[in-house]
Amino acid sequence: MQNNTDFPLLFEQTKPGRTGYSLPPLDVPETDLSEVFESDYIRSEQAELPELSELQIIRHYTALSRRNYGVDSGFYPLGSCTMKYNPKxxxxxxxxxxxxxxxxxxxxxxxxxxxxxxxxxxxxxxxxxxxxxxxxxxxxxxxxxxxxxxxxxxxxxxxxxxxxxxxxxxxxxxxxxxxxxxxxxxxxxxxxxxxxxxxxxxxxxxxxxxxxxxxxxxxxxxxxxxxxxxxxxxxxxxxxxxxxxxxxxxxxxxxxxxxxxxxxxxxxxxxxxxxxxxxxxxxxxxxxxxxxxxxxxxxxxxxxxxxxxxxxxxxxxxxxxxxxxxxxxxxxxxxxxxxxxxxxMGPEGLKRVSEYAVLNANYMMRRLSEAFDLPYAQHCKHEFVLSGRRQKKLGVRTLDMAKRLLDFGYHPPTIYFPLNVEEALMIEPTETEAKETLDSFIDTMLEIAADAEQNPEIVQEAPHTTVVSRMDETTAARKPILRYIPE
Amino acid sequence: MEFRYLPMTEQDKEEMLQMIGVEDTEELFSDIPEEVRLRAPLGIKEPKSEGELKAELAGLANRNVTMKTHASFLGAGVYDHYIPSIVDHVISRSEFYTAYTPYQPEISQGELQAIFEFQTMIAELTGMDVANSSMYDGGTALAEAATLSAGHTKKRKIIVSEAVHPESRQVIDSYGRGQHLEIVTVPHKEGLTDLQALEELVDENTASVIIQYPNFFGQVEPLADIRKIIDTQPKTMMVVSSNPLALGYLTPPGSFGADIVVGDTQVFGIPAQFGGPHCGYFASTAKLMRKLPGRLVGQTKDEEGRRGFVLTLQAREQHIRRDKATSNICSNQALNALASSVAMSALGKKGVAEMAHLNIQKAQYMKKQLEAHGLQVVFQGAFFNELVIKIDDDADALNDHLVTQGFIGGYHLGRTDDRLKNHILVAVTEQRTKEQIDTFVREVAAVHAKQH
The missing domain is CATH 3.40.640.10 (Type I PLP-dependent aspartate aminotransferase-like (Major domain))
Structure with missing residues (x-):
């Protein structure tokens, strides 16, 4: 069911008679297909696909893209996923x-x-x-x-x-x-x-x-x-x-x-x-x-x-x-x-990729260890894992901190993985990020850690600025709705 | 040398090393034992500037015959179809193509909703209750369907029609070996699955029967009759692989009681790209919803009651279930599912039917022209947009000739089927004009006549 505040589906914008395509006219003599196909094999009802003009479709997907976040949108330190720049x-x-x-x-x-x-x-x-x-x-x-x-x-x-x-x-x-x-x-x-x-x-x-x-x-x-x-x-x-x-x-x-x-x-x-x-x-x-x-x-x-x-x-x-x-x-x-x-990149370029991927990760790890538990303190390679157990004791879970990062325009790190670290935060900066980006992200993380101590509600209730707030995933799995069905 | 994707300056590096408390970056790699350290530079090619590299790669690209330089009558699972201009404009939006899997729904509603719409359109076209968010391709989707049917029915025998795409059958064989399945082939007869042979093969150990509709030869399999044979065993499932464009005209497999329908949406907005990436789809009855492989997007509400979408039923998947998972799929074909969604939206209810109709009409015209020129079209059943010609000449030599005349010829069925030596599978899509069809037929007939 669609509320006024809901973002419309393609199927809710459709109107019979509108088209968004351009096919050539049939340029060969037409065959009577009733003589070719048995009637049981000719579709009796068309599939309910949308009927929209080209601009309507473009507006729809443009709006959807604005409700999405990619590497080109901002920093994406998602551990084990290597979210580096995708060259044009x-x-x-x-x-x-x-x-x-x-x-x-x-x-x-x-x-x-x-x-x-x-x-x-x-x-x-x-x-x-x-x-x-x-x-x-x-x-x-x-x-x-x-x-x-x-x-x-x-x-x-x-x-x-x-x-x-x-x-x-x-x-x-x-x-x-x-x-x-x-x-x-x-x-x-x-x-x-x-x-x-x-x-x-x-x-x-x-x-x-x-x-x-x-x-x-x-x-x-x-x-x-x-x-x-x-x-x-x-x-x-x-x-x-x-x-x-x-x-x-x-x-x-x-x-x-x-x-x-x-x-x-x-x-x-x-x-x-x-x-x-x-x-x-x-x-x-x-x-x-x-x-x-x-x-x-x-x-x-x-x-x-x-x-x-x-x-x-x-x-x-x-x-x-x-x-x-x-x-x-x-x-x-x-x-x-x-x-x-x-x-x-060539041979030197690829080596520099690894050099900077590792440098960036170690830099972030050392700076963040000021406020977060670091279960393994040796030098890391391209990524590292922090534990949010210190913050958990204050009632702020890793999930909350991840959601709070959304308010600052960041994609959160990988969380609760690997399984052998409690309240894990797995961070992989990649080599394509500038030091300024790493520093602002670290400052934000430190601010969130401070909020976890002084102002936990703002973290626990995050995100505050996204187009939707936290989703009811339990109901989604208990009563699955996997496709649009007209009312 | 400077690299445009690497932003660190020497000064940045110095500051960072100081913060970490090491002299140089070498120290950060000191845990790699010397015995395995690579001390020589990688022996790969030296880098090129953007302009030089683009020119070099354009040179490579230009060495290929393409479906733009030549009129293609080649199909066999990959087709030259109309791709609306808007498709590439949408998938070129980097909010889509540079995003990861939408595990953070608050900032991924765009992708999630687009996939929910994809699932809906696939369910509509196939006549099934639900569809997943995509698979690698039609071939691996079919192999996963075989696995699912074995797991669901607790039976090991999978019957695969010989009129299923030969490479898909090979993929089923490979997956089947891993899963200890017994893969049995039911032969084709006059271009269709041999129903008598099928009747003899279906037994109480049969997990599923796998049929392609329209089949590899373009022929429309009698799904109603096949369902009746399957129904002689209470648990055996019907798995159908379908070209989704054909379902714009043909009665969908769901109406014939299919349990699983899979296929490839390459026909909707995805270029051939030398075979991939394309986009598998996987649709099923509601009963099988919790056993589907791959990611599923579901509708739900946020804390304020606003509609939104999430990845759901994740308890099926490898990252939760680990060694108990029945499929190991993780990455899928999300961006290509988006491309197909945009193409399906542009074509819409009317356009998909119209495009399917154009394919059928042009293929019918081709058949008449071939026969008028004395060429033998071997299978006589109803077909979608592909037909089989038998020639006396060497099929590969014919295709060599056709390339010189500006055509990409058909698929030589003798490649994988000894019975079909010098049989050529020809595809006619809406892209082919009457003039191209006429010229193509004349060229084939001329080569054929030379042999007599």
Whole structure:
């Protein structure tokens, strides 16, 4: 039901007879379709889509965009999401006809420009990650995780080690890790973190065994800390016969400083929509290429983009491949953007990206530790986690502080994640923010911390300035309304 | 060297290092063991200036034949359709494309409402109760539908029609291996799912039957008859993959009792982009609402009673359920769902029907022209905008010739089906003019005649 104060839906503005499209008239002799289709198969009632003029539609979506917040709107320190600037040249390049309007099934000889770009992107990603071969097929990070795990499974099966049914994930891992393990047919086992926020090596030694298929790890981990014992961990897992999986969610911290391949990882996925500036798009599309060691290369999804003589081909002849994980060749449009970014930055640029991502995070961490608990005090990498437990004792929860940030025009940090930190606030500034931006955000956070002590209501009741206040999420889930239904 | 995306000055850096209490940034990386430190520069290409890079990439782009340089009669899941100009203008608003997933509803009402509208339009077109906020593409959506049906019915056998897109079938196979599903193919016969074979295959272990409507050959599958066969088993589900544009004219799968309808909205406002990103959709009956994969937007109220939207039923999803989740999807195709929403809004109730009708009429005209020129159109059932021609010549050689004449030819079905060697799947959309169709048919016929 629509109140006067409600922002109207498309369907509430519709009026029969209005049109927002322009189609050509039928220029061929008309066929009597009643002779072609059985009447039961001809739609009797049209789908209730809106009927609006072009300007009405533009006004609608323009107004909706103003009720939304992107990186171009303001600072977005959302931990583990790498909300960096999305360069405009990327958007121009993908909109070139020669990239936008190429059909995946046209003869590869007529799409050499597109294939050349894909091939060269694979080459660049191989070098950045230190892996032997790369496939651009997976559509997103979670899809890459699943693809990587399916390859590990195929390898173990080929070696006759079908008893390797368990995937080890740290307690700080992103939810997609255990979910991907399940979807790939594995069982997840959790390995604990120690007091320094790193994987507990003794616990790892305890959980590995003949049933270990793989250990999934981000490095730096979800707390933003570098797993300095990575070589020992690799040894423990490899000696037990398992494989090491690298979740590339946090690659932004280490480019040019170290590489997953050099750390002993066997499979890597990357999130091109994070580190490599494919925009997040309000939730997608992403792109989640996988890189593998030589041992796993035969299992990559098909087709493989490779050079053969003078041309680039799509190689389907891969007998050990895990098969196809997605129709066509991956999210090419996002891959074009990532390629444009890599070519803009080059080797020195990418290293400086990680240098500044880490510098910014450490700077913010030190300044904010004045008012917030810092559970892990060592230097962080590209992100860090604070705890709001001091403020919680005053009756102000992390959620309240996050909502209060909205009043100051900021997107809040990631909250209540990772799960092993109480009242967690996970902050990732990225390298593209100016020091002035970091300072104003820090000042605001300190002001909120002060309010939590002196004036808690203003924080507890936030936000005060947004187009809607806090939403009733309980009712939304109990009595779901997932589509518009006319009254 | 200076980088335009990196704003820190030397002075900023000095101040920050001092605040942190370290000499240089190297110290911040001292926890990386020396054995794994990369001491040489990355061996990737050196950077280029904005202008130089744009010129280089334009050079690469210009090496491709495109659906703008050539008239495309190629479909097979990806089509050349009218994209209203407003689509790109809307999705180019950076409040949309530079936003993250709308987990903060107070500052994400725009995205959330747009997705709620998308869910509504998909539910309307498919004739289903609910739809989610999008999937990667039609192929993975179908694989997730297979998984859902197995989980819901607690059965492992999935019957997939051979008239489903071959790459979607391969994706179902890959997912099925992970989930230990038994994937069984029911063959096609004269361009349609073989109903007799289907009857023999459906049994008490069958979780679902997967049909494409219109199918990969463009033919309209008899969903009513298929539903009757499925109904011989009380729990078996009907999963239909549908081109949503075709549903502007055809009776939607929901009216035939489909349990799940999936597909790709590339037909609405999304360019081909060499195969992706496109946009999968996933619609179902209300009964399955709490088992859907992916994000869902729901309507609710704020503290002042104002209508608003949130991501809801998140207890289904990986970030809550972790290893108990039945799908691992996280990122979806939100921006492309927005593009399709804008295209569907522009076309509207009347335009979607009109565009579907134009496709059917032009494809019918093409069929008549082909037959008039002595070419064999092999399947004789009702079809949407694709048809199959059998030629005596080598299909790939024909396509090579067509490119020289300004056309992108059809899809050679022999690529994935030995029985259909030198059968070509040709798509005719509203974008093709009578003149283009006539010339295309003449060219195909001329090559064909040369062989006789």
């Amino acid at each position: 040249i990327n958007e121009d390049v993908i909109r070139m006809d020669g990239f936008s309007h190429v059909h995946p099934y046209q003869d590869p000889k007529t799409a050499q420009g597109a294939l050349e770009l894909m091939f060269d992107l694979q080459e660049q990603l191989k070098e950045i990650t230190g892996m032997h071969e790369v496939s651009l097929q997976p559509a997103a990070g979670a899809h890459g995780e699943w693809t990587g795990l399916m390859m590990i499974r195929a390898l173990h099966e080929k070696n006759g080690e079908t008893q390797r049914t368990k995937v080890i994930v740290p307690d700080s891992a992103h939810g997609t890790n255990p979910a991907s393990a399940t979807v790939a047919g594995f069982e997840s086992v959790t390995v604990k973190s120690n007091e320094q926020g790193l994987v507990d090596l003794d616990d790892l030694r305890r959980v590995v065994g003949e049933d270990t298929a793989a250990l999934m790890l981000t490095n730096p981990n979800t707390l933003g800390l570098f797993e300095k014992d990575i070589l020992e961990m690799a040894k423990i897992v490899h000696e037990a016969g398992g494989k090491l999986y690298y979740d590339g969610a946090n690659l932004n911290a280490i480019m040019g400083y170290t590489r997953p391949g050099d750390m002993g990882f066997d499979v890597v996925h990357l999130n091109l929509h994070k580190t490599f500036t494919g925009p997040h798009g309000g939730g997608g599309p992403g792109s989640g290429p996988v890189g593998v060691s030589e041992e796993l290369a035969a299992f990559l999804p098909k087709p493989i983009v490779r050079r053969s003589g003078g041309e680039i081909i799509l190689d389907e002849d891969r007998p050990d491949s895990i098969g196809r994980v997605k129709p066509y060749y991956g999210n090419f449009g996002i891959n074009v953007r990532a390629y444009t970014y890599i070519r803009t």
